[in-house]
Amino acid sequence: MAFWKPGTEKPSFVEDEEGGIVLMSNNLSSSSSSSFGYANIEKQRQRLPVYKYRTEILYLVENHATTIIVGETGSGKTTQIPQLERHTTYSFLQNPAMFKLSTSRIVLFLASKVYLCKRFGYAVFQYLKEAGWAEGGRVIACTQPRRLAVQSVSKRVADEMGVNLGDEVGYTIRFEDHTTSGVTSVKFLTDGVLIREMMEDPLLTKYSVIMVDEAHERSISTDILLGLLKKIQRRRPELRLIISSATIEAKAMFNFFNTSKKRQAPEGSAQGPNLEPAILSVEGRGFSVKIHYVEEPVSDYIRSVVSTILLINEREPPGDVLVFLTGQDDIETAIKLLAEEAHSNQKNSSGLLPLPLYSGLSRTEQELIFTPTPRGKRKVILSTNIAETSLTLEARLLCYCYCVANLMDKTDGVVYVIDSGFSKQKFYNPISDIESLVVAPISKASARQRSGRAGRVRPGKCYRLYTEDYFLKEMPGEGIPEMQRSNLVSTVIQLKALGIDNILGFDWPSPPSPQAMIRALEVLYSLQILDDDAKLTSPTGFQVAELPLDPMISKMILASNELGCSDEIITIAAVLSIQSVWVIARGVQKEQDEAKLRFAAAEGDHVTFLNVYKGFLESKKSSQWCYKNFLNYQSMKKVVEIRDQLKRIARRLGITLKSCDGDIDAVRKAVTAGFFANACRLEPHSNGVFKTIRGSEEVYIHPSSVLFRVNPKWVVYQSIVSTERQYMRNVVTINPSWLTEAAPHFYQNRQNNMSL
DNA sequence: GAGCACTGC
Known part of the structure; x- marks a missing residue:
């Protein structure tokens, strides 16, 4: 096995301005465009660019307490690109919406890139295992925010390592434990399950390396987990963390885990890991997505959606359309408008096949979007945020892109995205103690995620129903973490159950408001789960926590x-x-x-x-x-x-x-x-x-x-x-x-x- | 007369 050992010559790195280490990889096209059947996984594994970085990855994990893997375009670069753009103005016949066409490529993250990043992350487990991180009964863990992701990723890794799922590689989610004690050394689990495990073993002593995937999503349980892991690190310098995040959150993750300035290496152990996190940036090349903005703000985004669909249908070569709207009502209105249009104007809307997609639909109705587009037709998927986050769809879309689209000579699949710029988001008012769903503008991070959907199968286009000026100057960079938009009773009780008494002083990645904290403490007190000293009552509090x-x-x-x-x-x-x-x-x-x-x-x-x-x-x-x-x-x-x-x-x-x-x-x-x-x-x-x-x-x-x-x-x-x-x-x-x-x-x- | 999306040994 060729990996770096202390005492030998170190591999070379590129130092970036943040002091972390950037490893660039590119030229994915050869592997992305080929099919990836399960037949010759090992051969493919070696062909992937990530394989070359095995040594470097192991070096970073060995020497840094925390390694942050950034899985998109390089940090700092993405934000600079928009300013360098030139525009050509584009106007459309019969259309109230005017679009600016950005001539340079902004968004380049596509199926191949997503896939590369995933592959990169998952290859890490094999390397870590080979390097001995799972020896002596220790376990390498990887958390995911969703159950389905845990199942599919663990299956994939088990396949790649050529073992049965449940033996060396296993997974645990609520209701399902596919691990074998003493045998399983690479374990996938939801972050919620790992938090539960801390109630038995607060320092998570059996784990040697813990990777937190999708940390940029900033879900409540991921944020709790990050806070707790940081605490554990202080007590267990030998524990290694790998945080997988999108670019936009990488800096925040770096700052959060960077304890190098605050504290010295533990006494008597000059050999402790570097407390400054390493940043590992993985890049892959993918299909470009051209971004179009409206020239003037639109007054009615549903009508603009409909005219944009008609426009695409009239002007653009074949390819399906994915539209992001806020909810079921929007979607139904848009479909109705499209139907009216079809009635009054045969030519414009011929061949359009509108398909709604939201969580309220039955599984069967949702799966309609995966049926191949009939010849001469163009599917128009009108969707809520479900298409942005749901892994069911992520998995299916990827499968669809590669297995179906490749077979169909890449003429099929989503090529055009229309982004309304809004989604429904949860907000919490600690004064009234009420959570509400509000239509709110999305963040730049979401906008990028949405446009990325256009380039999964071939170069695509994204039509943003807001101005470029708005995107650049007003749109928030990232969404508000869920922690700051939620009722916190469950969060507070989880921490209390772990013996963390100073809830208000807890080191969160993004601290919630004191009002929300106090409200949660009040509610728990009124339920007699916490006592006058804000400690869990016995037995009620302890029972509730369980x-x-x-x-x-x-x-x-x-x-x-x-x-x-x-x-x-x-x-x-x-x-x-x-x-x-x-x-x-x-x-x-x-x-x-x-x-x-x-x-x-x-x-x-x-x-x-x-x-x-x-x-x-x-x-x-x-x-x-x-x-x-x-x-x-x-x-x-x-x-x-x-x-x-x-x-x-x-x-x-x-x-x-x-x-x-x-x-x-x-x-x-x-x-x-x-x-x-x-x-x-x-x-x-x-x-x-x-x-x-x-x-x-x-x-x-x-x-x-x-x-x-x-x-x-x-x-x-x-x-x-x-x-x-x-x-x-x-x-x-x-x-x-x-x-x-x-x-x-x-x-x-x-x-x-x-x-x- | 109405429902973004996830999750917990």
Whole structure:
């Protein structure tokens, strides 16, 4: 094995201005354009440019506590390119939108590049293993934000290393552990699972190297993990971190992990690793994407989308179109407008095949976008953000690009992207404690991600429905990390469970606002999960921390033990922790409402879920039965899985599974014990206006609730979705006296408000 | 009369 050993001559590097080390690789085209069947993986592996850098990678990991792998165009360069551009103005007949055509290439990250970066990352595991990092029972770990990524990446790496998945290479995600203790030395897992593992082993002692993939996504669990790993590094200088990130976040990652100035090498160990992170930049060449901007801001982006589609269809050679819009409504409006256009103007829109894509669609409907485009047709995929982040699609698109498009002589696949410049994003208001979905401008990072979709199969074009001036001067560089847009109760309790008491002083990659922190502490205190000193209470706090659920749901489960309805409540908890059991059936609402009525309980949604679950079991978990009743079969299967997991944990916590045999009051009381803070009272003579007890916010029952239009006097809700109005989701009727019973401490000062 | 996207031993 030829890799660098201490004492021999060091490999040479290019020092860049950031003090890190840049390794450039390029000339990917020979391997990217060939097919990559599984037949000769080893041969391909050697042909890939990353193979050449094996030695250097091992050197960096050996000598730096943290290595940051940047997987796009080189840092610093991307931002300079736009200023150097020249433009030609381009105007279109019959079209209100005017586009500027950038003559230089801005975005060059494409299937080949994405693939190279992935390959680069995954080759690292083999090199690390060969270099001895997995010896002596130590494990090399790689975290991913999504389950599907864990499964597919581990499969790929196992294949490449020629081992069975579950032996040397394994993976762990919730509900699935495909590792063999003592055998598995390269382990893939979701970042959430790794955080859970810290509850057993706070220093993660069995791991020698931990790679955090997709760190630039800045999801809550990734950010928690980064903060915790930094803490662990201080105690375990022998631990090595590899952070894989997009360019845009690389600098932030570097700064976060750069502890070289603050502290000296640990005493008596002059041989410790360099505490300044190394930056490893991987570049590959791909297809160019030409960026077009509108000349003037558009007033109605949906109409502009439609005219741009028609324009592409009229002017551009064959190739599918991918449109990014904000939500289902936008998408349906655009499709309707396109249909009208087809009706009035045959020529412009001939051959267009519009296909919607959003999470609410069934799996089958989503997969329509993968069917080959019929000859003479042009697919127009109108999508939400799902096409930007979802790995299901990422995996399928890649597969599609290589396996299908290559076979079809590269005439197929997405070549044109239309970017509305907006997406729906979650925001959290700690004052009202409400999370809302708001249409907001995307970041430059997202815009690049979106345009990158145009060049997966061959050179493409991206039409941005905003001005270049806006892009350069006003568009934010990167999105706000999820941590700063979310309710933090679950985050706080996870840290508390790991013994981190000073939550406000925790070293986060991006610290959340103190108000959001304080609100989370307040809520946990009111649930009696934290005590006066903000420490976990015993046993409640510790029990809640062990349940992988929202703390309010966990509290509800604990209460059900005393109320003798844990069997029912665990079912409800499982349903509440998934998105929705119902399919979204547009056009057949009436039928769906009727189906819902078959399960509806006067007490509300929670009790309705019990009926749904019972029906599912009686149908012997039939997918047909789900289809008939407008229930999402995937969701129902997940409910069963979560329920089994909760049952196991509950048993460990000393909760005995007991049914209340139809005593629905017990069930509602248990729900109240968890969700008392979400109590609402109907405003008299108000036609469905409720006021929250805690903040006197005006809220309504969500139209998907069985209590919609029923408007009982007192309810508690699970969550609020805030769109045009503030809607309560998952609502159950209560007796207001239960509130003071469940949480006297919380309601003591509010007695006057309540007129029980 | 309405739902961006992920996730947890």
